[in-house]
Amino acid sequence: MQVKSKSVVVTGATSGIGFSVCELLLKNRFRVIGVGRSKENCEAARERLIEKYPEGEIVFFYGDMVHQQEVFRVASEIRDYLRKSSGDELHALINNAGCVRSWYMTSNEGYEHQFALNHLAGFILTHELLPCLIRAKGRILFTSSASHKMMRMRWKDLMFEKGYNPLLAYKQSKLCNMLFAYSLNEMYRDKGIAAYGVDPGLVNTSIGNKETGFIVNLVWSIRRRFGVSPDEPAKTYLMLCTVETPPNELYFKFLKPARYSSQVNKENADRLFAISEQLCNIRYER
Amino acid sequence: MYVLITGAAGGLGRAFANECAQRGYDLILTDINESGLKAIKYGLERKYGISVRARACDLTSDASVAELMKYIRKEKIQPDMLLNVAGMDNEGGFIERNITSVLDIVKLNLEATLRITHSVLKERNSTSRFYIVFVSSLASMYPMPLKATYAASKRFLLDFAYALREELKSRNVSVLTLCPGGLATTREAICGITSQGFLGDATTNPIEKVVHNTISLALAGKAIYIPGLLNRSLSTLGKLFPKKLITRLLYIRWSHAQKQWLDMKA
Numbered sequence A: 001m002q003v004k005s006k007s008v009v010v011t012g013a014t015s016g017i018g019f020s021v022c023e024l025l026l027k028n029r030f031r032v033i034g035v036g037r038s039k040e041n042c043e044a045a046r047e048r049l050i051e052k053y054p055e056g057e058i059v060f061f062y063g064d065m066v067h068q069q070e071v072f073r074v075a076s077e078i079r080d081y082l083r084k085s086s087g088d089e090l091h092a093l094i095n096n097a098g099c100v101r102s103w104y105m106t107s108n109e110g111y112e113h114q115f116a117l118n119h120l121a122g123f124i125l126t127h128e129l130l131p132c133l134i135r136a137k138g139r140i141l142f143t144s145s146a147s148h149k150m151m152r153m154r155w156k157d158l159m160f161e162k163g164y165n166p167l168l169a170y171k172q173s174k175l176c177n178m179l180f181a182y183s184l185n186e187m188y189r190d191k192g193i194a195a196y197g198v199d200p201g202l203v204n205t206s207i208g209n210k211e212t213g214f215i216v217n218l219v220w221s222i223r224r225r226f227g228v229s230p231d232e233p234a235k236t237y238l239m240l241c242t243v244e245t246p247p248n249e250l251y252f253k254f255l256k257p258a259r260y261s262s263q264v265n266k267e268n269a270d271r272l273f274a275i276s277e278q279l280c281n282i283r284y285e286r
Numbered sequence B: 001m002y003v004l005i006t007g008a009a010g011g012l013g014r015a016f017a018n019e020c021a022q023r024g025y026d027l028i029l030t031d032i033n034e035s036g037l038k039a040i041k042y043g044l045e046r047k048y049g050i051s052v053r054a055r056a057c058d059l060t061s062d063a064s065v066a067e068l069m070k071y072i073r074k075e076k077i078q079p080d081m082l083l084n085v086a087g088m089d090n091e092g093g094f095i096e097r098n099i100t101s102v103l104d105i106v107k108l109n110l111e112a113t114l115r116i117t118h119s120v121l122k123e124r125n126s127t128s129r130f131y132i133v134f135v136s137s138l139a140s141m142y143p144m145p146l147k148a149t150y151a152a153s154k155r156f157l158l159d160f161a162y163a164l165r166e167e168l169k170s171r172n173v174s175v176l177t178l179c180p181g182g183l184a185t186t187r188e189a190i191c192g193i194t195s196q197g198f199l200g201d202a203t204t205n206p207i208e209k210v211v212h213n214t215i216s217l218a219l220a221g222k223a224i225y226i227p228g229l230l231n232r233s234l235s236t237l238g239k240l241f242p243k244k245l246i247t248r249l250l251y252i253r254w255s256h257a258q259k260q261w262l263d264m265k266a
C-alpha cells in the first residue's frame, strides 16, 4: 500500500550532517525540502541525492540565511510549496544550518553571523512554518552540540561586540538552540508539537573550513579527522522523525536521551525568546 | 552627538553604526545600497530601540549629495561627527584592468570623500567641536604593486587628512585617519585574508575593537590610528627601508597571494 509521504524541511542540506539526514530521509520515503546557501551547492546536492534515490521527492530552496530578509523569502517559498505538495502540512523542521567564524562579522542587519545563522534564522523559519507544523502535529529538531555546555548566555553582549571569541560565540549559539527548543515545548506541546536538540557528536564535516581564518581552519582540519561520519548522527534525526510517540526528553545523542546543561532552564529560555522576537520583529502566538 | 556615516551598509560601516548606537549617539546613515541601508536601520532600531535616519545617496554625484544635504537641512540635523567609510578596493594589475574600474576607485575613494566632507563641514554645528574620521588603510604606508591605484588613493587620504587637520585646528575640528590592516567584512575579504596564510590572520584586525578605539581616539583628538602591534611595526619598518626595495618585496608577496586567491575563487 502506498502511504502518502510526509514532508520534512532540512536547512544546511547541501553538505555535512544536513546532507546525510536528507539521504536517510529519502531512503525512508519522506518528501525532503532542502535549504542551502547558494544555488550551485543546492543543485550539486540535489543531483547527488537524485542519483542515489531516483524515485525520491526532493526540492531545494536557497538563500543566505544570515540575513533576515533571505530567511523570510525562503520561508514563504517553502510555504507555497507545502500548500501545493503536502496539503499545507509539515511533519518535521530540522534547523541544522550553522557556521563558525574566526572574526566578528555581521549580517545586513548588523547582527553577528553565528548568532544570526545558528539561532535567529531557525527562530524565524520556525515561526513562519509553525502553522504547517501544528497541522501535522510536527517535530522541530535543532542541531545543537555538546558545546552548549560549560557556557552561559552573555546577556550584556550577546553579539560579542566588546571583543569577539569564535569558540564562545559558537558555544552560545548552540546553547540558544537548546533554549529555543525548550521554549517551543513549553508553548506548543499541548498543540502536539515536540522540539528536540540533537548532539551529533564530533562529526567529520568542513564547517570549520568555510569563511574562517588560518588558525581556525588549521585547528578544525586536524580536529575533524577524529570525528564520525555524518551518517552516524543522521540516524538520530531519522529516529526522532519516525518514532510513533514523540519522546519527552529534550536532548538526544546517538539515538539516546542525553544530559544537558543546567543553563537550559525556563528563565533563560524566556529571556532569549523575548529578545529574539524583538530582534526579528515577529511575535509567536501564545 | 549627531553622527553621519557614509558606506553605512557595508561591513565596517555597520560596525561603526553599532558602536555609535551603543554610545547613545544619534545617527544618520547613508550608502548607495538602499536595501542594505534599510536592513541596518532596521537592525539598529530592533536592537537598541532607537530611531535611526537613513538616506540613500550616490556620493559620486553632485546632485545626489546636494539632495542629501537638503534633507539634512530640512530635518535640522547638525552633524558633530563625520565617518567617511565609503570606499572601494579592486585587485589586479593596472594594465589588466578595465580603466573604468580603476577610475571608479578615484571617483569614490577621493572625489566622493572630498565632496561629502566639504558639504558636511558647511552644515556642522559650529558652536561645538567637530570630528572627522577618514578610513584609509595600512596600504597607504607603501606603494603597492597590483593594488597601485587603491593604495595611492589611501595615501592621498592620509596626507590630505593631516593637512586638513592643521587647516581646521583653529576652527575646533579634529581629524583622525584610520589605517587598518585586513578586515573580515565579506566572503571575498576572508578569501583575501586566507590567501596570505598565517600572515593574513596576524594582520587582520578585529572590527569590533577597531571601531571602538577609532571613536575613542577621534574624541581624544588623535591624528592617526593604526590598529594592531604587528601592523604598527610593519608601517614603521616601511619607513626604514628604501621605497624601491619595499615595493619589490610587496610585489613578490602580492603576486603570490593573488595566485592563491584566484585558485581559491576557482
Ligand SMILES: NC(=O)c1ccc[n+]([C@@H]2O[C@H](COP(=O)([O-])OP(=O)(O)OC[C@H]3O[C@@H](n4cnc5c(N)ncnc54)[C@H](OP(=O)(O)O)[C@@H]3O)[C@@H](O)[C@H]2O)c1
Pocket (backbone or CB within 6 Å): A011, A012, A013, A014, A015, A016, A017, A018, A035, A036, A037, A038, A041, A063, A064, A065, A066, A096, A097, A098, A099, A117, A118, A143, A144, A145, A146, A199, A200, A201, A202, A203, A204, A205, A206, A207, A208, A210, A227
Ligand atoms: N561537525 C561537527 O562536529 C558538529 C558538532 C556539533 C554540531 N554541529 C552542527 O551541525 C550543523 C551542521 O554543520 P556541519 O558540521 O554539517 O557543517 P557543514 O557541512 O558546513 O554544513 C553546514 C550547512 O549549512 C549551510 N550554510 C552555511 N552557511 C549558510 C548560510 N549563510 N545560509 C544558509 N545555509 C548556510 C551550508 O551550506 P554550504 O554547503 O553552501 O556551505 C551547509 O549546507 C551546524 O549547526 C553545526 O553547528 C556540527
